[in-house]
Amino acid sequence: MSTEPAETRRTTRVRRRTPPDPLHPPDPLHPPRTRAPLNPLSALDPRSLRWKIAALAAAASCAVAVAVGVLVHTTTYDWSLNVGRATALQALMSKATGAGGGDVSASASEDPAALPPELLRQVAVGKTVTWYDDTKPDEPWMWAAVRDNGRVLAVKMDMGAERRSLQALDRHIVMATLAALAIVMPLAALVAELSNRRLRRVAGTVRRIAGGDLDARIGAGGRTRDEIGEISAAVDSMASALQERLLAEQRFTADVAHELRTPLMGLITSAELLPEGEVTELVRDRVGVLRALVEDLLEISRLDAGAERADHVPVPLGGVVEESVRRTGLPARVEVTAHPMADTDPRRLDRIIANLVVNAHRHGRPPVEVSVRGTTIVVRDHGPGFPDTLLAEGPRRFRTGAKERGKGHGLGLTIALGQAQVIGAALDFANAPDGGAVATVRLEAGTRD
Known part of the structure; x- marks a missing residue:
């Protein structure tokens, strides 16, 4: 019997809900906490909330560091200029009065040709001016000049040491910012992980509830x-x-x-x-x-x-399936490969096979084919196939495929799904590429009680 490719299959898995323990009932005020599984790959996903929070913390830290760095840089720069102006003016006064002292690094000049044109333009009669010459970034100078009786007396001071100190300060600010980021980002990711773990617990509990575990609680x-x-x-x-x-x-x-x-x-x-x-x-x-x-x-x-319990015994799977089909009284071709043995509940398996065969005749079209390969049983008809709602949502009770009863299906598939859950089997529903509904029972896919 041919079956559809794996990529075209849409299946409905069964999930067993654990019945409540009468000796240890759950406490509604303190339900058990569920631990969300940690996916190692999610830790490296840049779309994760963890890294978004870390990036936000890093951006905030960078903004603060830039603001503080600009403030410190500007303040230090202005302070060094003020100190240079004061020192240059003091040296100029010492040179003008002929008094000793003054800054030894200051050099005086009275030759207009040796003075910068910008300084000469700013010098007025009887007025002392200062000018910071940074036309050569590697050789900054602070000038102080005064014009008196037609002559210009100017003093210049080397500001290279201040410039180098300011550059060293900028480097230290950048290094401190990088060191802070190296600490802040892991800490932010670690703090965000606490919230992420709680969110994953919420998502995991919601998925368990959607899968049928109505006792699941976040706690x-x-x-x-x-x-x-x-x-x-x-x-x-x-x-x-x-x-x-x-x-x-x-x-x-x-x-x-x-x-x-x-x-x-x-x-x-x-x-x-x-x-x-x-x-x-x-x-x-x-x-x-x-x-x-x-x-x-x-x-x-x-x-x-949850009152049903399976009674597992070794049975010849092919014989059980053939007898189940025969008791339905409906025509179906049974194909058994290698006559396998299976450890299952024959009465419940008979109920599953009978319901699937009856459903195939009631809502599909002949021929109905039943194949047994290993511990996998496939029931197929050649009708219009299962509706999309069944493939997406699974069987729903009190629904049939007949138009006069609305969309869906009846109790047969619902019972088959429940009995498969009891014996620990997986029941899949799919449509064949060439038409027809395909129901697959995998006895080895479930977990025995």
Whole structure:
């Protein structure tokens, strides 16, 4: 039997919900905490919130370092200019008065040809001026000059030491900024990891709830009152409300099925007492349908309550499948390869195979083919295939593929999925590329209780 390529398959996995322990019931006020698995590759993902927070901290640190560095650089630069002007003016006064002292590094000149044109332009009669000459960055000078009686007396001081000190200060600021970033970024990533771990716990719990584990809770409690704590509390509240509603629905279904059994048995007995005839056969047929529906509802209620337990025994898988198909009374071609043995519950496996074959005839088209290869069983028909909603969401109870009943399917696939969960098998639903629905039971894919 041909099956579709792996890339075209859309499957529905089963997930078993652990029934509550009557001796150790869960505490709703202090639910167990779930540990979010850490993916090593996520630590290197630049889109991770961890690195976004670290980058934001680094950007803030750089902004602060640049602001402080510019302020320190400007302040130091202005201070060195002020000190140079004061020293140059003092040396100029000493040279003008002929007094000794003054800065020994200052040199005086009265030759206009030796003075810079810009300094000569700024010098006015009876006015002392200073000018910082940085036309040569490597040889800065501070000039002080005065014009008196037609002559200009100028003094210049070497500012190279101040320039080199300022450059050294800038280098130290850059090095200190880089050292601070080397410390701040890991610390920011570490602090962000604490929030990331809580968010991963929230996401993991939500995925568990979506997968069917209604007992999953984050368990944040009242220890944290931040936004993540509020989200955790909201998720736990939502899960509790969802669980209560689903349990109420399951109890209602079970109660209805149990209440219907007594009048149904009376109806069956009454139908058997009716005289033979066409009307009697019609009544008996409808009563049989109603009886099957009630039995299905009871079976679903037991599956929902987690009361079903598998009884695993070694069985010839091919023989069990052939007998299951034969008991349905429906035509189907069975192909068994190598007649494998399997450790499973034959009664529940029979229920799964029978439901899949009946569903293939009811909603598909012949020929219906059943193949057994190893511990994998494939049931295929040649009809329109499973609807997209089934492939995306899985079986839904009280839905069929008939247009008059709306979209979806009935109880057969829901029961098959639940029984597969009990025996620890995986049940996949897919559509073949050339048409038809394909249901695959993998006995080795599940976990035995």
